[in-house]
Amino acid sequence: MNKPAFRSGRSVFGLRLEYDPSPPARRVGLVLALAIVAAFLAASLIFWAYGVSPVEVYKTLLGDTLGSRVGLAEVLRRAIPLILIGTGLTLALRGQFFNIGAEGQMAMGATAAAGVALFVPLPPPLTLPVMFLAGFMAGGAYALIAAWLKARLGVNEILTTLMLNYIAVYGVLYLVQGPWRGKSLFGFAFTDTFPPQAQLPTLPGTLVHWPTLILGVVLAVLLQVLLTRTTLGYAVRVVGENPKAAQYAGIPIARVVLLVALCSGGAAGLAGVGEVASIHKKLLDPSQITLGYGFTALIVAYLSRGNPILSVLTALLMAVIFAGGDGMKIAFQMPFRVVDVFSGLILLFIIASEPLVNYRLRRKPHG
């Protein structure tokens, strides 16, 4: 239940804040847009302090992304993992499973796919489907650890999913430096390059691995249908929005939480498969595969307000910032972390603006 954060009826400068428990969609959109604009303004201050004109920065940001074919392709490439992870996290958010471990789940998915690609003899047409399947299972199973601990022992999943990220990273590092280290690449901590049947096609001249893109959009649609049109989705929403009511109605809460975790971890696993099967074509240091997508996707999910289909759009927005950040690094010699500052500011402003959605300003009535 939302409780009023401010005392209603207090007036300032003849204006009065009024609590409104059911904000119209228009106001929700407006507040969101204003929050994003405010985040851009705040980021301007940082650019200005860094000695760069904010106007130039934003020009570059837009020009390098939406303004050219190459830029657009870059945005799409960045959007692919964000769509997959973001829609999965949107589902998790609806079921109140706070999954901060998408990075680790993505790395596990990538590892499982690499294992299939390198070590499992399969008929060539089956290789990629089995890689995706293995990636989904690995990512999902990895998220299930935290979900099981939550359902069984009440362990906070925010902590476990976060910690499991590190275990995944070091596990994969061990593999690529030890048993899985490639024979053809002396001295590098890589596996061998995947055989051709384990590589995804890309749009000519770009790194856009379109099969994964399609998979992401399809998954978003499927999850939207799941949430709004199936009995399972109904159960997820009840569990997420009022666990006590779920208990009262006899909905098996533990099973719902496990399933939500499986799907959300599985989606992150798929994203990992897409990255290694196209861009890298091998397994390597997981921090170079995940690149923080798992955290940025949290913003994607949060922005979509629980709608998997909307998360495709919000993933594109975050992809613009991600891709634009590369351009900014090159054009202005700004540090690599500028993208994190940017997306962090956006998340901060959106979360801070959340309570405002439920208020409207009214002229104070006389008397």
Place this chain on the structure above:
Amino acid sequence: MAEPLLQLRGITKRFPGVVANDRVDLEVYPGEVLALLGENGAGKSTLISILYGLYRPDEGEIRLEGQPIQIASPRHALELGIGLVPQHPLLVGRHTVAENLALGVGAPLFPAQRIIPQITRISRAYGLQVDPKAQVHTLSPGEKQRVEIVRSLLGGARVLILDEPTSVLTPQEAEALFGVMRELRAAGRSLIFISHKLEEVLGIADRVVVLRRGKVVGGVAAQEATKAQLAELMVGRSVSFERKRQAPSLGGVVLEVEGLAARSARGLEALRGVSFQLRAGEVLGVAGVAGNGQSELIEVLSGLRKASRGAVRLEGQPISANPAQLFKAGVSHIPEDRLGMGTVPSMNVAENLALREYDRPPLARGLLLNPKALEAQARAQVREYAVATPSIYTPTRLLSGGNIQKVILARELSGHPKLILAVHPTYGLDIGATEQVHRVLLEKTYQGAAVLLVSEDLEEILSLSDQVAVLYHGELKGPFPVESVTRESLGLLMTGGTA
């Protein structure tokens, strides 16, 4: 008598749909123990919250030593000399007593060390035994309460409000508390003592003021009062007492409970050997002050809690601890907490009406929801139960309390339940909605349902039930046929007396 120390005149406080305090007048004299008596929902808590600066009254005036005052906050209340000892102590468990007491009032340097002499002085003066260096989490409930009393006295309280102080204490600890209260009274401080327990009230108080439905319905000197008289004042005597119930035609035994014991969420024994039978078409009213095992009884019967001992049989079959299966077997549950448990407030009316049967036809087709069936069911039930809602797609939280309750009734009673567990089904509802709830429940009994009605409203219990029982400290007194009990005898049973 001397000038009153604290005086309330015409205090009125309204909440949406409820008048919590209705023109309350109250005087507190120096050096007296004033008992405030009333059922849950009678307005005691609201009145305390006003005195302690948590709420502001909508109307009326508070005077301290004859001067009108506005109490802005708890801190301000304490500055004015009004202290509250809360029912459940608000202390930091990992800190020592001295550290807790120094919080917010201590010196900037070494606050805990420097407050110890003051604590010792106060505890000697009033016989309040507390060890300032003890860690709070090692203390018993009685000791924690003494810490809270010391806190108020440190702040210079002249009026001390004790909110149901004995509810967490053993009889021996309660006796010790009364000793402290007598010392404080002798020292000229005023105490406001809130309790349900008539015996204690008569033992310690100088005057008793009774609240009912937000109004002061009587004030008597404790010496002249009797338990029966206070019980009658507390639960009310309405001249137009009218039984709504037609003579029931009883069927076979629906529910059989034998030697049932269960533990509360905190692991305490909440039900001790409860036994009763309930027949088809019968209404059993269970009265009692909140916290005497009602919640646990309902949780066991609805499948939300496992019994630790004893047997529960529904039409001869042992029940499973699964709410969904029990609902299918014919057990409906109208829970006490409408927003927290009975509905999903953010979901719409149609979805809330589907909560019990969303995964079965006609609402489900395989794994898919059938939106048309959901809509059809919602339209029919909204019409039948006269739910006032802008649309069936309105989030339930936007509905009034009465209409939320109607949504729950529609969902729980639309099938043909064999057993209806109704917990405070009319709490906080207006007269119209109350009437409707009563009518629907009774109609269901004429169709053969058994009803277990848990309520603190004795009028409701007496006008609907065939059998009446009282839960007190986890034990069931009764059931008695409704003709053999009176409001007064129930009131006595509820407060630990014998009928």
